[in-house]
Amino acid sequence: MSAEFDITETLDVKGASCPMPVVKTKSAIDDLAEGAVLEVVATDPGSMSDIDGWAAGTDGVELVDQEEGDDVYRHYVRKTE
C-alpha cells in the first residue's frame, strides 16, 4: 500500500479517546497542503469508524486506507482541496 501514496506527515494520537483522534486529525489536515497524506496512529478502537465517518462527511479530505493492527489503528487521509 505504501506504493500507492507517500506519507507527508504522521500524527500520533495514541492513548487519546473520542473525540480527540478526529479533532486532532482535522487540525493536522488544516496545516497540510493539497495532495498531502496524513498518517494518523491511534489506539482508540472507535477511531476506525470515526475517522471513516469524518472523512466521508467532510469536504476536502479522502480516506485512502485504514489498517487495523494488534493495538494500533492506522489511518491515511489525503487532503484533496
Next chain:
Amino acid sequence: MSTDTPDASADGAPSRAELAARVGELEDALAEATTEDDTRKMSIVATKGTLDMAYPPLILASTAAAFGYEVTVFHTFWGLEILHEERSKNLKLSSVGNPNMPVPNAVAALPGMDRVTTKMMERRIEGNDTATIEELVETSLDMGVEFQACQMTIDLMDYDEDSFYDGVTTGVGAATALQDMADADIQLLV
C-alpha cells in the same frame, strides 16, 4: 404548432426576452440560495452542569467543528457551569437518582458521597485518557465553536461574566438561540 419561435408570440404568452430575463432572475436566486446553504450548521442547547452531562454537548460540538460545521452552543441554567473557567474543572457527579451507579440511593445521599462518586469518575477519565472538560472547551473554542451564555440565567443565578472562559458570548437570549436553531441542520437539547 410552429417549429420556429418568434420573439413576440401570439395570445399574450411571454416573449423570448421576457423568458430570458426570468431565467436570469431564477439563476441569480439559485446561486444565492446555494452559496448561503454551503456551510452546515449545528445548534446545541446545554442545560446540565454535572460532570457526565457536560461531555455530550462538548464532544458533539468539537466533532461537528471538525466536520466543518458552524457550531453554536447555547448554555442555560446549570449548563453555564461548563463555561465557568474555574468551576468547569471541578464539575460533580452524584449517584442519587441514578440507579445504574453501584451505590444505593440511601448511601449515595449521605454527606460527602457526591465527592466520592466524582473522584471515582475523575479517576476513570484520567485512566482512560478521556479529554477533560477544560480541554474540550479550549479545543472547541480554538476550532471556532461559539459558546453562548444565556443572559437571563446569568442574572438569575448571579454569575460573574468575567468568570467565563475568554471568547464566551454573553448578552444573548432565547430569540438568539431560536434563530440559530431555525438556521441549523442539526438541533439538540442536552
